[in-house]
Amino acid sequence: MVGLAxxxxxxDGFAVIKAxxxxxxxxxxxxxxxxxxxxxxxxxxxxxxxxxxxNVPIDERIAAMLTRQEAFxxxxxxxxxxxxxxDSQGYFAGDEIIKLTADLLLRYADMERDFVxxxxxxxxxxxxxxxDWHARCCSLIADFDKSIKRFYSAEELDQRSFRARxxxxxxxxxxxxSISLGVICVPQTHNASLLDVxxxxxxxxxxxxxxxxxxxxxxxxETIRCAGIPRRNLQVQG
Numbered sequence: 001m002v003g004l005a006x007x008x009x010x011x012d013g014f015a016v017i018k019a020x021x022x023x024x025x026x027x028x029x030x031x032x033x034x035x036x037x038x039x040x041x042x043x044x045x046x047x048x049x050x051x052x053x054x055n056v057p058i059d060e061r062i063a064a065m066l067t068r069q070e071a072f073x074x075x076x077x078x079x080x081x082x083x084x085x086x087d088s089q090g091y092f093a094g095d096e097i098i099k100l101t102a103d104l105l106l107r108y109a110d111m112e113r114d115f116v117x118x119x120x121x122x123x124x125x126x127x128x129x130x131x132d133w134h135a136r137c138c139s140l141i142a143d144f145d146k147s148i149k150r151f152y153s154a155e156e157l158d159q160r161s162f163r164a165r166x167x168x169x170x171x172x173x174x175x176x177x178s179i180s181l182g183v184i185c186v187p188q189t190h191n192a193s194l195l196d197v198x199x200x201x202x203x204x205x206x207x208x209x210x211x212x213x214x215x216x217x218x219x220x221x222e223t224i225r226c227a228g229i230p231r232r233n234l235q236v237q238g
Contacts, residue, residue: 049095050102052118058125061115063194065127071188073128074197075137076205077105080178080214082122084164085151093151097177098122100147108140125201134218137181141214144179152176180208183218 045056053061065072079101086094105116105124115127130136149157156162161173182204186192192200200219208217 047118047120049098050118052102052106052116052124054117055119058115058117058119058127059194061117061127062197066186066190066192066194066197069188069190070129072186073133074184074186074201075126075128075133076182076201077101077124077126078180078182078205078209079122080180080209081174082177084166084174085162085177088162088164089151097148097151101144101179104140104143104147108136108143133183137183137216141179141181141216145214148177175213178214180205180211180214181216182206182208183216185219 045054046052047054062074079097082094082097085097101122101124102116102118105126109116109126109128110130113129117125117127119125128136152162156176159173161175163171164174165171182201184197184200184204186197204217204219207219208215211217
């Protein structure tokens with residue numbers, strides 16, 4: 001762990017403490033330069049609507065945890081029936097749904113342990129290190145289903161559907177917006193690559209989307225099961 005403390009040898013610098021031991025000095029201007037560069041890079045790859053980190057920071061975070069052999073959980077979040085909703089209600093309502101989803105993901109992630117990213121469109125990811133990730137996912141789903149009700153009329157809520165045109169231009173009924181969470185667990189000891197993790201998370205998301213309404217699908221294969229997580233938690237939640 002690296003820390004900073006006021007330097008006794010300079011009025012314009014800091015002492016760098018690593019693992020409880022003195023590791024050298026750092027000039028204030030150098031520190032400010034690195035912070036500015038980091039902020040500029042974060043802004044460059046941030047999603048312009050949600051301001052969440054995009055694909056490049058997401059991939060870098062996963063790659064770093066794989067290199068350090070850390071155990072973590074990947075939660076791939078995707079909205080169901082978003083395109084017909086966006087087409088029927090307009091882009092402003094669609095943007096509000098995207099921002100709502102981003103806010104909920106941030107609410108149910110521990111930002112001291114977890115990482116929230118916006119892949120693009122209505123696709124998001126949470127990289128969990130919180131041990132109670134399963135409960136967080138379930139709470140996220142419940143809150144999403146409750147929060148989207150304000151975007152529908154009483155009749156649509158009663159019928160649990162809304163009318164929109166399909167790709168052929170036909171006016172048909174679609175189920176209300178829902179959220180699908182596909183989860184994979186990467187154990188501390190693994191030989192997975194970034195490509196392996198990405199493909200497995202996308203596959204878990206596809207399984208979640210096959211269920212009606214908001215759903216949580218947790219991949220149960222032993223090869224990607226997190227060590228120490230009870231098997232009873234590795235299940236499909238509708």
